[in-house]
Amino acid sequence: MTMKTLLASATLALGMTTGVQAQDDTTTVGFVYVGPVGDGGWTYEHDQGRLAVEEHFGDAVDTVFVESVPEGPDAERVMTQMALQGADLIFTTSFGYMDQTIAVAEQFPDVKFEHATGYKTADNVSVYSARFYEGRAVQGHIAGQMTESNIIGYIASFPIPEVIRGINSAYIHAKEVNPDVEFKIIWAYTWFDPAKEAEAATVLIEQGADVILQHTDSTAPQAAAQAAGNVVTFGQASDMAEFGPFPRVSSIIDNWAPYYIARTQAVIDGTWETTNTWDGIAPGMVEIGEITDAVPAEIKASAEAMIAAMETGDYHPFTGPLNKQDGSAWLAEGEVADDGTLAGMDFYVEGLTAEIPQ
Structure with a gap:
């Protein structure tokens, strides 16, 4: 297994000289991380998923990553560089990468992109999150x-x-x-x-x-x-x-590993399609x-x-009766919140006294 690790900071991403173009029969999968792989939390678990991809596919797949990439223009540069250097599939693993993912995907229609926790899709952009x-x-x-x-x-x-x-x-x-x-x-x-x-x-x-x-x-x-x-x-x-x-x-x-393995397999098989995945405890x-x-x-x-x-x-965690913070009715007795409301939630429930910053 050849694993080419891109440890450059986001600001140095354009200057990376380490090639990630794999052999013709090897699929290259890239990961863009908002934090360091040693954060002990969010990025650590995404990187565990990357390592699971490596273990599962062996020499058939190369993985690359850039850690500690700020949300904004730096992210777009990193994604562009990954695509230019031969990535077939790129996972962008923070909400604030959404617009940059869409912009870069438009420039590279043959590269597949997967954006974590966002909601904007395209022909070559899927989104995924966990409940x-x-x-x-x-x-x-x-x-x-x-x-x-x-x-x-x-x-x-x-x-x-x-x-x-x-x-x-x-x-x-x-x-x-x-x-x-x-x-x-x-x-x-x-x-x-x-x-x-x-x-x-x-x-x-x-x-x-x-x-x-x-x-x-x-x-x-x-x-x-x-x-x-x-x-x-x-x-x-x-x-x-x-x-x-x-x-x-x-x-x-x-636990991102099963999803990352499945989506990589779809690229290898040529069956990858744009999807919107939101899984929770039941699927693992x-x-x-x-x-x-x-x-x-x-x-x-x-x-x-x-x-x-x-x-x-x-059991669903958002089951009525529940009111919004202002006392207005939201969910009646036994009523379960729909995914659309949850996905766009911009209000507190009754009893919380803080205000949501604008």
């Missing part, structure tokens, strides 16, 4: 019962539907088991910045939070909670088990990391029952 909100429901269920201060802190990245959806799901399920619970939200405006993430966690703990949830990619909030003492955390995107059994008591794990794209013994047995059992119900399709 992270299912994992947030489990986290909220546990968090609401483990907090003693009734204050749960949430480190949010950017005010996009994916993040808002997660906040709502966690809050609904925390509130369900603890009517006195309150959410304090800090917007970090970054996916990966350990210093900012640690600072946000520290501020939330100073404000009384004894549970921290995060939709950012580093393990810095875990370390901050560990240093603070009696603060519960949950791994984000990856298991972050090195902080278990406490403060990290469970996690959401993104979202996994729940071990719930540690730091969680009381009865809480662990009820969380596992919720996971099982989502696996069978018997």
Whole structure:
């Protein structure tokens, strides 16, 4: 296996001289990462998927990647360079790469593109994401019962539907088991910045939070909670088990490997088509990391029952009755949210007191 790794920063992408043009019978698959492969979270799990592609296909596939690519013009340059150097399939793995993916795909109609968490498609652009909100429901269920201060802190990245959806799901399920619970939200405006993430966690703990949830990619909030003492955390995107059994008591794990293998196979077979994939716990794209013994047995059992119900399709985290933050009716008793509303979610549910930044 020849694995040509592009370790250049995004700003140096245009100057890369390492060729990635594979032999004629080899498929080249590229990955564009918003963070470093060692972030311990989001990018780490995407790179585990890349490594799974290598293991599965052996010498039939070469993989290349560029890490820590900012969302914006740098991303377009990196994607263009990958396409020029012979990539057959390119995975662009952050929401903010959406417009750049579409722009580059238009220039290279014979290259297939897969954009994570976006919604814009083209003849050679597919989109894919995971139903992270299912994992947030489990986290909220546990968090609401483990907090003693009734204050749960949430480190949010950017005010996009994916993040808002997660906040709502966690809050609904925390509130369900603890009517006195309150959410304090800090917007970090970054996916990966350990210093900012640690600072946000520290501020939330100073404000009384004894549970921290995060939709950012580093393990810095875990370390901050560990240093603070009696603060519960949950791994984000990856298991972050090195902080278990406490403060990290469970996690959401993104399992991209089966999808990456299947889409690579489709390119090899010539059967690749534009698709829109949104999978969750049942298909295995979202996994729940071990719930540690730091969680009381009865809480662990009820969380596992919720996971099982989502696996069978018997439970949906957004099931009415639910109102919007302003008190207006949203979902009636027993009514389940449709995917269109969830995909474009731009409102909080009733009970959350924060405002969504514009």
